[in-house]
Amino acid sequence: MTPVLSPGLSSTSSLTSPTLSRAASSVQTLAELIVSASSTSLVEVPAQVVREEGLRHAKLKLDARHYKKPSFRLQLLEVLRKLHVRGWSTAQIPPDDIVIQKVSGALTNAVFFVSCPTVPGTRTLLLRVYGPSSGSLISRPKELHILHILSSKYKIGPRVYGTFDNGRIEEYFDSTTLTSADIRDPQISRWVGARMAELHSVDIAAVYGAQSFPQNEKNGGFEIAANVESWLPPAQAVLNMPNVPEELVHEFDLPRFKEEWNRFLTWVLKRPQTFGTRRVFAHNDAQYGNLLRLKDDSEGVDEHRQIIVVDFEYAAPNPAAYDIGNHFHEWSANYHCPTPHLLDPARYPTLEERRNFYASYIRHAATISEDPVLEEQDMHDLMDQLDKDVLVWGAASHAGWAIWGIVQARDDVEAGVTEPEFDYFGYAKGRMASFRKDLQGLGI
Template structure:
């Protein structure tokens, strides 16, 4: 949900990716970021990656219109040896800086020099002071670097500075909700998801031969996130200005009991029917985090036109969780008057799901080999459908807790008309979580 849930540039838009609705379409083209809240004055965590260039300087996102900011930026680009930006013809007065988003997670800018030929546009990301509350910045950077440099997924990172990083810019447009549902584009998204799910978890998690695998070197992200976020969610719900009816409806203690019952149920189902394959998952495949190249290279496979961005919530997870989470994004409209409300009637139909599964399975590999052959496709499609149904409530539950945590800033600042209604979003996802538990036969009264 958030990329950030992962709100993402596009909305959240609801999670960590959002912008103001009036200008969102333009602002969010080509990038996906996070929820809109002013940056705090508190220092952000310094994040480095061993294989990347790093410059010990900080940028103040609030000063981006000042001439001095352009001077500092040009110095930074040259120190990081950003492609094409060492050209001596570039001067600070020629640098154009366009703000794409300002948020709790990031402030994102497109930086260009249109009056000098052959200068690449750069994407500048300045971290918000509170960006580490829900995600690990060091882990995100490591993941992004490995995925882009070894697997050609996502934007290349050119280097880091004390409170941000410099990334590759794609000449692309962000998918719309309708485009995401087009059968051809949906198949492309499935293919890209399958390719991501085929990368080596152990490489991305940095495990050794002695601590490989689930429960040893890593835990699946949805369980870890809920466990990590429940405490902060309790604190938010305990704030004195939290509406009592909201506190009662969300009922975090009831959720904890329901979540544990659901986890036990999942464990039993997976033991009986075979578990969903553990993969490295994006976990926030909403349309705001999916770009389509404006000018794809000749001969490029169709699905490679889709560029996946915002890996803030990426982690090991069941493949079925990532697919289920994506399907729930079909029900979201982050450009509506109620962007925090999901519409279950928009959930993909059986035919639309089969289209997605067929492409996903066709492009899936495991240990370097195709996951299935055509004769086994029907059985595999049915198997994946059952696994997606089983893991579907987990998406609702995780983002419900996320929404509660995200509401803290607005509550503490007594914001009466927030840009995005995080509590309303949490209520929507919590209600869907509990309904799906009932549908699966896991009621609140279950002992």
């Protein structure tokens, strides 16, 4: 899920009001959240210079704190010229005519929309300036590489126009972010299912290389397993801090959780391999704030492609059923209510709603793989099996976000915040309770 109060709008590109994002001010990626399993503290370090083969780079830095100053506009124009951004690099643009709208600002990112209404041909851009601590919290090279491969090879997500020493310039989509109500709409849900099928068709080796994310008996080559293992030490370090209430430490009981997780992982990896458990390139955070709908429908384009998926910081290999199950749990969330940290199980999609999603997902997956059209009975059988896998792997979603929430609470604990903007401990408690309830239901 992605909640901070990063007044952030998912990652990318819709000119809408600020939204609550689970990718908090201190952490914004799943795959590289923790630098090493032995880490017990997160140290602020200067942002690294990140480049990607095939992308232009400008050897300049921007200070996001000064975005309202004329000097910032001049530096930004120089970056755009060096990157040869279409419309911006050749036109004579008065710096005073540039409109810079701040979308979010946190330790991880400062995000801006950049436009110049007075000069025809200048497209609105998304400017991302990396925060000083982001290099210690996420893998910028990996994130940039994923974005570039997905946009250039698969036409998924925003195009990256180029990089500079502490940030990058991205494509802007004239769109609106989906709401908690939108993802429940049957048609929109089918579109999301189709888009997820397309994402799951991405060749893992094309993104990471043939030797990346090797499969092994311990974790199946699944990122969620590797992440939980890596996050447990830093999560325990947070709970060991002197101002964390003892009853909270007891409720989480991380030694017990570790045993429970290992039992679950051993059991789930021994299940038969199915369509739903195949290892795919997964988004892993398909919550409504990371799904955009284009405002201007393009003629001749498949209607489901008006849904744009953004925020790939969490993307990594996982079971298809994990990604779908995680999305369904996000149906239970409302990050724009008085208690954004609480999931409402009553909002979890019904069997009819899940099958509506599955039908679209399966049909598009079959089309992409050029499989013959499924018979009606085969479709029903495949949906039944997929639903079983989704309910099983949904437990892993609860487990991962529970430990993530504990790690995320660190900043508030260190600062002695008693009424945080987003209650990460409360969020983690809910996900932990749901994980343990699922284990009981599965008989594990």
